[in-house]
Amino acid sequence: MKGPSQPLQARRLTVTFALVLLVSLMVFAAASIVAIDHVQRTGLDTSLVASANAATAFVDVKDGAIRIDGDDRRQFLSVLGVNTSGAVLDARGADALSSEANIPPGVLGVGNERDVRFRDAGTGDGSVRIVSVPVVRDHAVVGSVVVWRPNNWVALFDRNLLIAFAIAALVLCAIAMIAGSRIAERALEDAFERQRRFTADASHELRVPLAVLRAESEFALQRQRSPHEYQAALKTVLGEADRIEALVADLLAAARAESKPVSLEPTTDVSSLLNAVVHRFVPLASAASVQLVTAIEPALLTRADGEELTRAFNAIVHNAVKFARTAVTCRAERVGDRIRIDISDDGAGFTPDALLHGFERFWRDDAARSPGSGTGLGLAIGRAVVESAGGAVTLANDEHGAVVTCTLPAA
Numbered sequence: 001m002k003g004p005s006q007p008l009q010a011r012r013l014t015v016t017f018a019l020v021l022l023v024s025l026m027v028f029a030a031a032s033i034v035a036i037d038h039v040q041r042t043g044l045d046t047s048l049v050a051s052a053n054a055a056t057a058f059v060d061v062k063d064g065a066i067r068i069d070g071d072d073r074r075q076f077l078s079v080l081g082v083n084t085s086g087a088v089l090d091a092r093g094a095d096a097l098s099s100e101a102n103i104p105p106g107v108l109g110v111g112n113e114r115d116v117r118f119r120d121a122g123t124g125d126g127s128v129r130i131v132s133v134p135v136v137r138d139h140a141v142v143g144s145v146v147v148w149r150p151n152n153w154v155a156l157f158d159r160n161l162l163i164a165f166a167i168a169a170l171v172l173c174a175i176a177m178i179a180g181s182r183i184a185e186r187a188l189e190d191a192f193e194r195q196r197r198f199t200a201d202a203s204h205e206l207r208v209p210l211a212v213l214r215a216e217s218e219f220a221l222q223r224q225r226s227p228h229e230y231q232a233a234l235k236t237v238l239g240e241a242d243r244i245e246a247l248v249a250d251l252l253a254a255a256r257a258e259s260k261p262v263s264l265e266p267t268t269d270v271s272s273l274l275n276a277v278v279h280r281f282v283p284l285a286s287a288a289s290v291q292l293v294t295a296i297e298p299a300l301l302t303r304a305d306g307e308e309l310t311r312a313f314n315a316i317v318h319n320a321v322k323f324a325r326t327a328v329t330c331r332a333e334r335v336g337d338r339i340r341i342d343i344s345d346d347g348a349g350f351t352p353d354a355l356l357h358g359f360e361r362f363w364r365d366d367a368a369r370s371p372g373s374g375t376g377l378g379l380a381i382g383r384a385v386v387e388s389a390g391g392a393v394t395l396a397n398d399e400h401g402a403v404v405t406c407t408l409p410a411a
Contacts, residue, residue: 011181013180014177014180014181015177017176017177017180018173018176018177018180021172021173021176022169022170022173025165025168025169025172025173026165026166026169029162029165029166029169032161032165033158033161033162033165036157036158036161037154037158040154040157041129041151041154044129044149044151044154045118045129045131047084047149048084048129048130048131048147048148048149049116049131049133051079051080051081051084051086051147052086052116052131052132052133052145052146052147053133054079055075055076055079055080055086055088055133055145055147056133056134056135056145058072058075058076059072059088059135059143059145060072061135061137061142061143064091064137064138064140064142065090065091065142066088066090066091066096066135066142066143068088068096068097072097073097076088076097076099077099080099080147083149083150084147084148084149085098085099085100085147085148085149086098086099086145086146086147086148087099087100087103087145087146088135088143088144088145088146089143089144089145089146090142090143091141091142091143096143104121104122104126104128104130104148115134116131116132116133116134117131117132118130118131118132119132120151121148124152125150125152126150126152127150127151127152127155128148128149128150128151129148129149129150129151130146130147130148131146131147131148132144132145132146133145133146133147210240210244213237213240213241216233216236216237216240217233217237219233220233266303266304266305266306267301267302267303267411268301268302268303268304268305268306268309269299269300269301269306270300270301270302270309270332270339270341270408271296271297271298271299271300271332273306273309273310273313274294274296274313274330274332274341275294275296276310277310277313277314277317277330278292278294278317278330280314281317281318281321284318284321285321285324285328288321288324289326290321290324290325290326290327290328291326291327291328292321292327292328292330293327293328293329293330294329294330294331295329295330295331295332296330296331296332297332297333297334300332300333300334300339300410301410301411302339302389302391302408302409302410302411303389303409303411304389304390304408305389308385308388308389309385309386309389311381311385312381312382312383312384312385312386312406313341313343313382313406315379315381315382316343316379316382316404316406317330317343319379319404320343320344320345320347320402320404321345323345323347323348323402324345324346324347324401325345325346325347325401326346327345327346328343328344328345328346329342329343329344329345330342330343331343331344334410336410337409337410338407338408338409338410339407339408339409339410340405340406340407341405341406341407341408342403342404342405342406343403343404343405343406344398344400344401344402344403344404345400345401345402346400346401347401347402348401348402349397349401349402350395350396350397350402354395355395355396355397358379358395359379359380359383359393359395360380379393379395379404382404382406386406386407386408389408389409390408390409391406391407391408391409392406392407393405393406
């Protein structure tokens with residue numbers, strides 16, 4: 001079954017990103033509008049209460065009843081200001097003083113309570129916010145000051161803000177779709193290119209030993225040969241089969257390391273693990289006249305899967321032994337909350353290209369591209385495993401040769 005084309009995948013990614021962005025912006029807009037609306041209404045209530053409290057201070061009370069004179073009216077109007085209206089109600093709720101000739105419905109219905117009371121009255125353009133503050137003298141409520149102000153502007157502001165947010169969200173989504181489409185296409189192009197390069201490299205690496213197997217088999221079958229000749233042919237076939245097996249194992253290890261994170265639950269003794277890895281390469285190093293040197297602190301613990309880490313360090317140490325002249329050194333120590341492992345060799349060191357591309361699968365220096373030079377997967381496997389365990393891997397050169405540095409979180 002043929003998968004979706006690259007342009008279709010790019011469009012799907014772009015649309016998904018735009019929808020997520022649009023939903024996020026609308027949620028942000030809704031939360032912002034609710035917060036702004038609350039601030040505006042709280043500010044309105046605070047301003048109304050301040051005006052009502054100021055008005056109660058100069059209301060005259062005689063014989064338990066409110067008395068209003070000309071000075072009271074002037075002071076009352078000056079306290080209210082331009083945008084605020086108000087009235088002074090007596091104990092029965094009747095109008096004793098008002099800044100408006102026509103008091104909105106609901107104002108006169110406010111009772112004389114001991115507490116400050118808020119209410120909304122009217123609808124649409126005529127909606128107002130009302131606050132009632134009691135006038136208390138000698139512990140008795142003798143009336144109340146009622147102050148109100150239109151509050152329809154709050155809803156109007158909320159609507160305008162919602163429209164502005166909606167327009168901004170649509171514009172941002174349009175920009176995101178245009179930019180995201182290009183980014184997605186570029187990312188997919190890179191991903192497909194890496195996949196094509198990986199497939200081509202894997203095919204190339206497999207084609208060579210398979211061609212040798214076929215040629216050796218055909219050569220052996222062309223005519224009757226001596227047991228010695230058949231034995232030589234079978235040795236060649238066995239060697240190429242071993243190479244194919246190693247390549248397939250490395251491919252599986254690379255895929256597993258990149259697709260399956262290392263479990264962080266078990267505690268692994270990195271010191272013991274490194275010593276075991278180095279010991280494993282003693283025969284190979286001895287055959288190449290390479291000395292293995294260790295300087296590993298004891299009891300270095302990390303939380304990672306030991307089998308996966310063993311695979312990673314096997315690949316790195318193998319590379320070091322392969323390119324060393326006389327010695328490979330493995331150092332490990334705890335630095336703060338990290339474990340640092342340096343695996344160095346006294347070979348020619350990494351070339352500038354190797355420092356840039358050494359972690360790429362199947363990448364090898366041109367000088368190393370010989371039948372016995374390996375698969376070019378060792379460093380890629382090592383980095384994938386170490387990074388999935390929460391660590392990092394870097395390549396460098398020192399005065400002696402190449403250095404691969406791994407860091408892992410200490411348990």
